[in-house]
Amino acid sequence: MPFYKEIPLPPHGVLMLWKVETGEGLPVSLTEASRKRLAGMKRQEHRNGFLAVRMLLERAGLSDDDVLYEADGRPLLKDGRQISISHSHAFAALYTGPEPYGIDIEKIHPRIIKNRPHFIRDEVILPGFEPETLTLIWTVKEAIFKLSNSRPLSFLTDLHVHSYDLSSGTGTAVSTFPGWEKGFCFQFEQIEDYMLTWCKIT
Template identity: 40%
Template sequence: MPLYKTITPNSQTTVKIWKITESFNDLTREIILKPASSERVLGMKSELHQRGFLSVRHLLKAFGYSDADLFYDENGKPHLKDGKNISITHSFNFSAVIVSDLIVGIDIEKQRDKISIIAHKFIDYEFDYLNETASDYIRKLTVIWCVKESLYKLFCTPGLSFKQHCLVIPFSIDDVETISWIDYEEKKYRYNIQFLEFEGFTCAYAIA
C-alpha cells in the first residue's frame, strides 16, 4: 500500500505514516539497503519486524532519503546525514517517520487491553486523573504511553524514566493534543504533544 497519511504540524516538520500490507518480497523492491541493514533485516526472527523495518525505508524514500542517509548514534538514536532530525516507529502493521529541523520524537502503538496490566510501570501522576472504569481508559493509557515514548526518543538521555520523569497533563481523547513535561535532574522541560488514532492504533509525536 502507498503512504497512509501525511501530516505537516508546522513548516519545519512532516510526519508520514505507512500501512504495511505488502509482503516481505514486495517491500524489498525499489529500495537499496546498506550491507549492515541487509544483515540486520535478515537476522530478524519475525517477518512482522522485517516488514516494519522495510516499510520505514519506503518512508525514507518518500521523504527523498535512502537507507544510506540514515545512521544511529551510541544511544541508538537515528540521525540523517543532512543534519535534519528524525524519529522512527513501527507497531504491527503501521510505521511512521517524522523529519524536522527541530528535535522530535514519535511513537505508534496498537490499542490493547493488556496495557492496563503494565500501567503501574509507566504511570504515576496520571493515575490522579484517569478513571479505570471509563470507556476510553485503554485509549488514554495508550496515548500516555505513546507520549512518554516519543519524549524518551526526543530527550534520548540514559536513565530517563517514563514513570518518574515524564508527566502528561489531563487531556480528552477528542483534544488530539496535550502538554507534557520532563522533570529531570532539577530541570523542567515543557512540550506540546499531538496525537491521533486510526484503525485501533494511537500515534503521538513530540516537537521541541
C-alpha cells in the same frame, strides 16, 4: 504495503505513515549494514516495519544510506535534519524536519491495563476509555524519551502527562528528570486501532 497518510508539521517538517501488508515485497535499496540488520531480525513483523520505514525514507527524498545510527540505536540524518522513527505491527511512521520531534505509534490493546502500575502515577485516566488513554500516555512518554538523547528516564517518576484533550488531540507533559527539566506539547490521533503521537519541547 501502501503509503497511508502525511501530516505536515510546521514550519517545514512532515510526519508520514505506511501501512504494512504482509506478503508484499518492497522495492527498496538497502546498505550492506541494513541488509545485515534485516537478516538478523527473527520476527517478520520487525522486518516489515524496518522495510516500511525505508519506503518512507524514499518518499521523503532520502535513501537508506542517508541514515546513521548512534551507538545507542538513535537514528541521525547526514544532512543535519531531525528524524524520528516508530513502528508497531501494521504501521510504520517517520518524521523528518528542521525541528526536533519525538514520535510513537502503538496498537491499542486491553493488556496495557495490566502494565498501568509501571508508567502511571498521577495521570488522569478517563473511565470507559482505559486502553485508549493508557496507550496515549505511553506513546507520549515514548516520544519524549526519543527527544532525551537516551537519558535513563523513568516513565513512572520522571515523565508526567499533565493534560490531554481527546476532542482536539492535544496535550502537555513535563520531564522532572534532574538536569533535564522540560515542558512538552504533543498532538495525537487515533488511526484505526492504533495511537499515533508526536511531541516537541516547548
